[in-house]
Amino acid sequence: MSMFNPSPLTRRRWRNFCRNRRAYWSLILFSVIFSITLMAEFVANDKPILVQYRGEYRMPIFKFYPETAFGGDFQTEAIYRDPEVECLIVSGGLDACFDDPEGVIEDAQDGEVAGEAIEKGWTLWPIIPYSYDTAVDRPGAAPLPRNSENWLGTDDTKRDVMARVIYGFRLSVLFALIVTALSTVIGVLAGAVQGYFGGWVDLVFQRAIEIWSSTPQLYVIIILFSILPRSFWLLVGITVLFGWMALVGVVRAEFLRARNLEYVRAAKALGVGNLRIMMRHMLPNAMVATLTMLPFIITGTIALLAMLDFLGFGLPSSAPSLGELTRQAQFNLQAPWLAFTAFFTFAIMLSLLVFIFEGVRDAFDPRKTFE
Structure with a gap:
């Protein structure tokens, strides 16, 4: 049957x-x-679900990508919450990110950087931007109480x-x-x-x-x-x-x-x-x-x-x-x-x-x- x-x-x-x-x-x-x-992994993760970089789509939650894959200098895995890595993704891997990442991101959102036309990149993050072993970057002594990002606070090692x-x-x-x-x-x-x-x-x-x-x-x-x-x-x-x-x-x-x-x-x-x-x-x-x-x-x-x-x-x-x-x-x-x-x-x-x-x-x- x-x-x-x-x-x-x-x-x-x-x-x-x-x-x-x-x-x-x-x-x-x-x-x-x-x-x-x-x-x-799609709900709570310190890696983006999806990254669009220079017209290509990548899923860091499933595959290892070094920082060099986004125009960086290091062979280690990209730290996607780092402002410089975020700038590299958004601006298409321009070296100017390492000088003024915040300014380059703003320029990239307008569509030009240093007179060049660029294809803007983006990242799609999970609802909770932390994995079970991610250290939360918050001031204060752990464990920390809840806030808008840590819905149930952190433990004694600052994990969400x-x-x-x-x-x-x-x-x-x-x-x-x-x-x-x-x-x-x-x-x-x-x-x-x-x-x-x-x-x-x-x-x-x-x-x-x-x-x-x-x-x-x-x-x-x-x-x-x-x-x-x-x-x-x-x-x-x-x-x-x-x-x-x-x-x-x-x-x-x-x-x-x-x-x-x-x-x-x-x-x-x-x-x-x-x-x-x-x-x-x-x-x-x-x-x-x-x-x-x-x-x-x-x-x-x-x-x-x-x-x-x-x-x-x-x-x-x-x-x-x-x-x-x-x-x-x-x-x-x-x-x-x-x-x-x-x-x-x-x-x-x-x-x-x-x-x-x-x-x-x-x-x-x-x-x-x-x-």
Whole structure:
């Protein structure tokens, strides 16, 4: 059945989800916020989205351009907010920019510089002209309060808080979704094998899970990060290694219950393979219990990432981490905007995810129709 012609069961589940108004509107709101953060480079960046220079169009957010590409002298990347670089772009790369950039820009806007006809250039900037690691050029001791450019102020290293929240929201959600997807696949397969076959297979799996679950996750992370450099994918791998066990017990119980039902025995008598029975006939019945656990796994993963970053054992310090923002709020009580930003970001994110997955759980539950 193609995605453009869904089955009656899929349509019924979607109708049930839409009738849950809280879940439906939470999905819309979360989709809008997450879509904005997915395009974070177009929303908050210290590089222009588009540059028109001598009739050519360039996108610095995707490609490296040295200053020499705009008529400058250095091979390093152009600092687009520098008045001299701005003058080079607007005036077409004239050397006079280095003598009087402000005057040349004014002349370039009139169409002539030193008697020469020029083709005026321009830059298209994001709404927030800072990336998550950009140092804000403002006088005063950090953290700085909000103003017209820094909507949520700056942190203790003069980085724009709004930009870090946008990038941090995307990073937290992607981390949670990746970890949850991998953990769910492993946990469902392990629980299905245990519950379906039972006997010594179940016994060996249970003993192995008991041993592995008793391993302290935080100590393992501390030890590994003292040896290996901290990275996003390393943290994903470690979290999956310890997170897949959350669904094993639920799926195992559903398969143990269903393995002796009549339809399973009939399928075995007809010669249907074990894998087909497990995936096609038994797994759909275990989906409601599995989906019930997903909100807790996702919110728990986001909280785990924030906790590790708060303690200093998570992502690199340069990463746009919401947990690191919370840590800054603890040590900068004179800057209440840091604490309020971290609190409301986590509250909105986690609430929307819980409401959405409540609707998904109810949509898969055949006993709920919202009629």
